[in-house]
Amino acid sequence: MRAIGSLLTLLGLLLLLPAMRCQAQTANFATWENDTWFKTDRYYTNAVQFSARSREDTRGEEVRRWTNGACRLLGCSDARFLFTQHSIGQLMYTPADITLRTHQPFDRPWAGLLYAERQWLFLAPDEASLTTLTAQAGVTGRLSLAEPAQKMFHHLFDRPTPQGWDHQVGNTLALLVSAERRAAWPMLSGALAGDLRLHTAGHWRLAAGNLMSYAALGLSVTIGKHLPLVAPAPPGIVNRVGPLDTACRLHWVQCTLVLGAEGRFMAYNLFLQGRPWRDDPGVAPHRWVGELSAGLRLDFPGTRSRAHGPWFAQLRAIRRSAEFRGQAEDRPHIVSSLTLGVDF
Template identity: 65%
Template structure:
């Protein structure tokens, strides 16, 4: 009980961080400033939907997104300098996002109490993250700058969180958390550029359109370092030329019409692929110069994703906009090498949120 209380206390404290960190001093429960739009949502990742309990097995993230530009002088300087270098110097501010979350990874068999040198190590992360998005003047490209900081090891509370979840739902108790990647402050800074591909976009059927966008991403930190590239196909109505990564079409100029056949639901479908060249991954290789469990990583990892976002316009209230839900499935290639078979892995994701 003390462990579960600690989890709740830490999460309650971290949920207040984005509010306190806003330079404008506006709490999440306050009404947005005139002309500003907000969205709040929670995302839950889990592989148990596909009858597995291994590798990246669970993640939860609470997020708040606002179109109000509340950056302070320091943030404006470094995001401006980064944008000049990345080719988005003339882009306009789109929105910022504040998130807090926890994730955990485990080996294939969590009932083994001894170290498993040929399987993925236990590891957890408790983190806060801030992102700033900028859209080019022609609305053909979006640049995302993100900074994440968190703690790993026992400080991440991944062990008590997983044990509590398994106890509640009568699942096998994890036995190997004594052999997890140890405590450290983990940081990650990333930049992503997502651009519309007009030559592969156009009308499909009636006013349903296909929009294609390519992206690249660079991430550097002691948590992981990698370079990535990919493509996303979006199907729907009234789509912008390019939109941020899921959970939504956040920069649409007009309400998204429905590709579904029911008036009370609006649908947008996304299909994507990404390849990452991994230079370092703490969750696989452990902390440098520490006696952590580790496996030999694969340098190239690929994801295939399929997502369905559903907006519910009839749920609009007097003090909030419509609710939305998004389902996403990710099929990931093997991330490490071992003498035994390392299978591909499938993760399900559910996002629930509301716009203001």
């Protein structure tokens, strides 16, 4: 099955974690997203990403000039560098019926992306706001290798062969830059019971590029113990609970729950509209898109060793509204996300 194949890829990436560890690193993790778990096997159908975070500030002169200039505009000039995140990944989109060889003009186009991404995070002096700057570069079309990846997994696990990749969005160099600000909302935060707390944060994000261009607003509610005022978006949930001080009431696992909502105004989406001025398949997008999410992070303090900190797992469910005209409104699209990683 596509889901099992993706999980094997994820586990393969996890084998690289010990080898890529360095003294300044804070975490390595791999994320697998798929919609099969909720029996909505269509549209945004699969993604695998491997990430490494490092406290070491390795920005070169040009990157430092760009991030400093962005922070002057965004009001984070006095913020301290928190960490850099390096990621590589692949994602794919398909129509609802992958067994049709012919073009499906009223369904989501076939599309794939193979990309590398770098993020720089800056924490305000009062630790109540967090700014994230992101630069992503990748390739779409046959260069993304989405077609052979999906066909290989379907062949290995005796699933129907995807037939429509001849109608995918074509090859292009895809670029995306974005800025996000997360800020704590103290008025909607406080103690629940004992050391268990609820923290609320709001965020905005602006993204521009020939991959996507959009503006987003959202909020998140985090429930756990000893939480920071504001934390990165999952899987960046931070839970510094000791082995005997856990929201799960079990000595061998620590828990943090995150609920979120986000709304976006989509100015452009290559995965739906295709490349400008090219003969790509495409559908008419909805400009306003929303999603609800729920995530649970589990930390396992007993897995700590001299070489690394505890391992963690994070599960998320994401329900998205219809992204294009003609998408079945009565069939909600829900994507599951599994992240496995280790802290240092």
